[in-house]
Amino acid sequence: MLASGLPFEIITYISGFLSTKDRISCTFICKAWRTPMQESLWCKVHVGNAKKLNDICDISIYRQNIYRQHGQRVRTLSLKPYLRVTSEQLNIIQQNFQNIRHLHLPEKSLDIIHYKSVADWSCWKSLVHLEVSTLGFGFADEAKEFLQMLSCLPSLRHLSYMKEFRRRKTLYGLDDFETLHTHLPQLEHLSITMDLDVFSDQDLMLIANVVPASNIKVIKFFIDNMDLRWLCYFARKYINVHTLEWNNYARPTRTEIFREEAVSMFASLPCTFQHLRSINMSGTSETEWTHITFWELLSQLNVPIKHITYGLLGNHMEELSEKIISKCMISCAKTLETFSISSNIGFSDPCTIPMAFDVCLCLVDLNIYVYSSPIALDILLDHCVVLKRLRLAANNLSISRRALEYPAMHGIRLIEFIRTKTNADVFSYISFRCRNLNYMRLDDMKISGPFSRDTGNLCLDMPFTHFDILQLNNVQFFGSEDSVCNADTSIHFMALVQLESILQSSTILEPSIQLSDSDHLMSTADSLWFYMDFYQEGSEEGFQLRVLNKDEIKIVREYFMSFQENNKVLESKNGYRKFDKDAWKLDLYQGHATLRCEYVEILIYIAKFSSTEARLQSSLVCKSWRIPFQDSLWDTVDISCQHRLEYVCNLSGNENSIFEDNG
Template sequence: MLPSDLPFEILIIIANLVSLKDKSLCSRICKSWRAPFQESMLKDVVIHTKEELDAICDMSTKNPRIYQKNGQHVRHLFLYENSHPTDQHIQILQQHFPYLQHLHIKGEHFSSTTFGTAVNWNLWSSLRELWIGMETLVTENSEKMFLDIISCLPQLRRLELARHSWYTKMWFTLNDFETLHKNLPRLEHLALGLDMNELTTKDLVRISSTPPVSNLSYFDIDTKIMDYRWIAYFAHKYPKLHTLHWRTDGSGMARMKYQKEAASLFKSIPNAFKYLRTLRMKSERSQDEENLSFWEIFCPSTILVKSIKWQPYIFYDRPDIIERIIKTCMHSFSETLEILSIECLFNLDHPFLIRNAFIHHCPRLVDLNIHHCNASIELDTLLDVFPALGKLRLFGGRISVSPQASEKISISKRQLRSIEVHQATVSSATLEFISSCSRRLDNLHLSSTKVTGSISQKTGRLCIDMSRTRFENLYLGHVRFSTSEDEENEDHNLNLMILARSAVDIMKIKDNNNNPDDPMMLDNDSSNTDSNNNISDSSSSSSGSSSNNSSKETKSNTVKYTWIYTSHEKARNQWWTSNTHKLTKAQANRAHQYFCDFERERYLAMQRGPRSDDKEERTLENWTKHLYHGFTTLKCGYIEKYTIGS
């Protein structure tokens, strides 16, 4: 079959998969391709400015414009805030696009006193999705106006009402929710930014008799003033709910007033949230104890939740609240939870101790994200609790290993594949432990992170042995290496690093030999004492560049060595930025000679007294003045891709 003979149905599928530029080219290839590719080009209309909107709605021209002739093909319309649509604009767009299925409208149109009620919304009864973004809405009786609009849209599957200002006034009662669902029988996805009145005694009695909604699987509520008794209503109303997003603002106190009643009411609902798998909770301007309220309603529970994202409003000095909530959640969800994300709005002053919170074995957890909690993590202890953990992300805090970590290496085969650490501190022992016990690790991302460990007094080397690890991606951005003794002294950095990595992808060899458990070692030296041969090999290998202006990257048998110098300076956000340079062969030779006699060189430096140049800016020009602090060697297996620097 020739391409020109392809049926229209297949061509339209192909057209929807190619870029807009390619659609234009394809529409001119042959006559049979013109209609499907032009139809696909017209499927989405995006209007950013008032000028664009005025041009599309201009009816004064004698020659019909493209949207007047072909508007029946448009299915998606996006009206952004700078387009400033009026009722008249909407009415013209309804004429142009009679079969619209998806409408995204944001801006002042739904903040006016009419709230779009002057438009005949029945003309867009084919809509499947509606997203409305409201600015400051002060219209009286806006709830009725909104419900009148959606009563004309019975085909809606997805409805989102977002507000971008707390001044927006829209209050829903239980009757309003009942009206909404009566008018939208096919609704599957509902997201509302509005407030809810306190439930009356009559409402509470009525909850169990309201007809459940069988189609709704996603519910997102963003509310300022409410009471938690509403949870019982939604548990009854949405029995097939799969995802629940609950966002609250702490300016309303009604929820604390009905705390005990809310918990009792929720537990009286048969099979409440039986199909719930994803739970998101965000609180703003809430009292510390209020963060507990939501979870104490849900727990203890038999709900099979798989994913939790919690964004608490916890004050700087209350890590105990986080620990209590985690214990409460884990008691109910430890057997089913697969993804857990905790993102504090403030960085806690006192460390949040992971070992105090995660006391329940969680065999299915594969993804853990802890953000701004000042978490103190003993990685080996964490992996004991989460044996299936594959991805760990930490923003702020500290990662270390317990004194018993070395005893666990020989008996453990962990599933950890990816670690991301931002603005935190990691011990060198932690990185070595990961490499030894997590053979699947292939991604390490350290950003604005401090790595600490002990250096050899003989050679000045901080050795980090990750030679068992084959990296798909290694990222070290603005990373500072320092000794454990000088951890708090920001001027005592180990600015020089040697990256030692395998020149051969050992995994391919292992696959061929069918022996996946045989570790690849770069050399026999895994301690913090150095071998002169290692430095000698890397600094004098004949495979290195013969030019002093080239980067110093040498090979010794199957190992590549790259010498890297990094200088740091304080940034405005209290962290730091860095400049990274690869040393030339001559510079690497000079460093090699220095560290061959490190004990003597450091003794002489100490005899000269405090170094005034410790406070000066470190650059590639004065790099030799700071060698007496020591250097770092990072030994890895094969690396597919690496980035060191910004």
């Protein structure tokens, strides 16, 4: 089939991958391409400045105005925040772009707009997606006028309605919700920021007879001080919802007043929220009892929740915060598959959070971001028996004293540790227990432990681990028995060692295969060595990394073979200093770190920090590193001169061009 014979829809789809310049060119290449390319060019319009707004609204060149000529092609329209479009300008925009289906109106993109102004919202009756902030609308009666505006948009399927909490409070009642759904019968996604009124006696009578909005699949609430009886209304109204997001950041006075009544009303509900699968909740320390009540209500319905994302901010009481997590886990223990929590909770016991997952038998994906709390990794693995992916950021990561007492093997495959302080022994434990682990990322980590007095080696021993991908970003090592992490204990040298031959000949089933110090240094002969320097310039700290060449590796190994004797020669240094690669030998006295593992397929480490020269050297040091380092070398090509351009284009006629082979 000729390119000119492709269907209109396919050409339009292809155009989405082209630049604006290329699409303009395509309109002149082939007649069959002209219309779909023009449709693609005009599909989206963003009014990002006053000049473009004036060009659109310029009625002095009414017939020659390109926005009027091509406005019917526009499907997506967005305005810049604080653009302050007037009612008259909005009316012209509505007249020019009557076929839009997606509209984004951020805060104060519109000036004082009243429903009864010259703007004609019925021009956008084909609109299916609306994101609007009423900040700047100037509604006299916000609820009434906003609902009148929505009455002109019967095709709407996605509504995101935002407003500023600090404004004068406008309370929305049950009648307003019913009116909203009457105006928008096709609505599938509802995201609202509003204040809800307290139920009247008449409202409570109407709840039992509400007509479900069966098309709604996603609801997101940003609500202050909600009467919890509203949850009973939502349970009856949104029977097919599969995703619920609730953000609550106000003092819950109404929650405390109507809590018992809400629990009683929920007990009388039929099976509801049976399609609910994902929950995203967040709140402050002042809303803890709201969260506890919510999970108590949900547990009565046996809802099969599979995915939860949680955010808790503020000065939480440790006991209440623990209760929130516990109630959450109990309410969906049999079905929960993924759980994410982000909080500034300051738990003192490293077992508190891990113990909360005791009842979750289906949890396979766990994300914990608690920067102020310690975590006991062995307890976490004991309680999350089917876990496959763990991403963790904590104040401290440790293993308990009983961790090495014949732990059960674990099937976890992915681990990411972020902004966490831990001990080198943790990695030996992970390697012994998690034999299926094939991806590990360490980001902004501090790893400490005692190093050998004979060789200066701090060993991260992972002999049972075969990595497909290992990623180390800004990882610092510290030689300290007391986990002290400062400039005096900082280690600046690291070696990556592969142990295939050792494992093949070993039948020992212990958490670590122990090598003597001399054997260890022999094993680093063909390994990759790095020099890491952490420096400070004024108030700014930095990280420099480079790969040692063969001559430097020889010097390093010889030094560490006689570490005790050589250490007496070098003088100690205090604090950080500006990076100087010629002074790297002065850091030898602080020892070196070694990461030993069975095998690493891809190492994502050097490309981000090293020079081209260092990456070339790395590809020659070890066969297993060759492919990843060569890939990083060819990741970016800069054609900065005529000579390189000719070389890339192979104008000299060479049979073998490296750009043809590696392009």
